[in-house]
Amino acid sequence: MSLIRTYIYVDGFNLYYGAVKGTQYKWLDLTSLFRSILNSNHQILKIKYFTARVDERPKDTKKPERQNVYLRALQTHCVDIEIY
Numbered sequence: 001m002s003l004i005r006t007y008i009y010v011d012g013f014n015l016y017y018g019a020v021k022g023t024q025y026k027w028l029d030l031t032s033l034f035r036s037i038l039n040s041n042h043q044i045l046k047i048k049y050f051t052a053r054v055d056e057r058p059k060d061t062k063k064p065e066r067q068n069v070y071l072r073a074l075q076t077h078c079v080d081i082e083i084y
Contacts, residue, residue, distance in 0.1 A: 001041045002041065003041055003042070003043040004039075004041055004042045004043065005043055005045055006038065006042040006043060006044050006045060007045055007046050007047075007048060008030075008034050008044060008046070008047045008048065009048050009050070010030065010047060010048065010049045010050065011050055011051075012049045012050055012051030012083075013050075013051050013052050016051070016070075026070075027073065027077075029077060029078065030047055030049070030074065030078050030081060031044065031047065031077075031078045031079075031080055031081075034047065044080055045080070046080055046081075046082055047078060047080050047081045047082070048081075048082050048084060049074065049081050049082065049083045049084065050084045051071070051083065051084070053067065054067050071083055
């Protein structure tokens with residue numbers, strides 16, 4: 001069985017706000033998730049995570065800081081990830 005070189009593209013904004021925000025899966029391990037979905041012959045070369053930077057809001061001035069924590073955690077835990 002030959003390896004399939006695989007790049008994964010994630011719409012991070014929609015993933016976060018549509019699937020993980022407010023759930024127990026907020027700190028989702030994307031590498032493990034995709035390894036469990038894909039067949040074993042897929043070699044994940046890179047996970048490209050695209051997102052928009054959030055702005056501070058009058059009622060939520062810490063929003064950008066929390067996003068930075070989240071993105072740093074992704075980069076620390078998922079060595080295959082690149083954030084755009």
